[in-house]
Amino acid sequence: MFQRHFQGFRRLTGLLGLVAVMALTACSATPTPSPTASPAPAIADTATTAPTATRPTATATGTASPTPPPATATRTQRPTSTPRPSATATASATASATFPPAPAQTIFNTPSVWNVNSTVDNSGCSNPASPPYGGVQTTFTDTGLLWRNSVPENYTFTKVGADTYQYAGPNGVGTGTVTLQVTFTSNTSFQLFQTFVSNGEPECTHTYTQTGTFMWFSP
Secondary structure, three states: OHHHHHHHHHHHHHHHHHHHHHHHHHHHOOOOOOOOOOOOOOOOOOOOOOOOOOOOOOOOOOOOOOOOOOOOOOOOOOOOOOOOOOOOHHHHHHHHHHOOOOOOOOOOOOOEEEEEOOOOOOOOOOOOOOOOOEEEEEEEOOOEEEEEOOOOOEEEEEEEEOOEEEEEEEOOOOOEEEEEEEEEEEOOEEEEEEEEEEOOEEEEEEEEEEEEEEEEEOO
């Protein structure tokens, strides 16, 4: 019986020792402090001044280097475009070669207006008659000359000599017969010899000598 009580005492003593050890362990353990949030850094009220750029100071030397003049901008000319050849260039050249320029106007290729001076009848006929005078238009043809005076009377002259043309036949107004012979003494003058036989006095011939002066080309 004593032995049973002794074993019970030993068990109780072991339990108490275990409890004491656990209590000592709990007291000796140092508690880990909870992490404390670090306060945010305070923003200073004074603004930070930006650094001032310092331009480097050139050190003067004894001899100053010459400053080159500023370059002058040269305007570049725009290239000129080469014109395309004209499509009519060949045609124009051909036309010029085929058709030469028209000759200058002359009394021989252009109708011309002349002024014929007046004259008197010195034939001694009983019924004197004055010949036409004033404006006359002449037009040269291949075989002669067309003559139109101011009466009006139109005559076709035939070439009978060097620069000489003649008409013989009834006059334009039917009052008799005339003979007209004109000789061109230059490009601006001629001489006219004329006879007239009146139907009312066929035995008398009226004769006249007149001159003509060039005035202009007729349109």
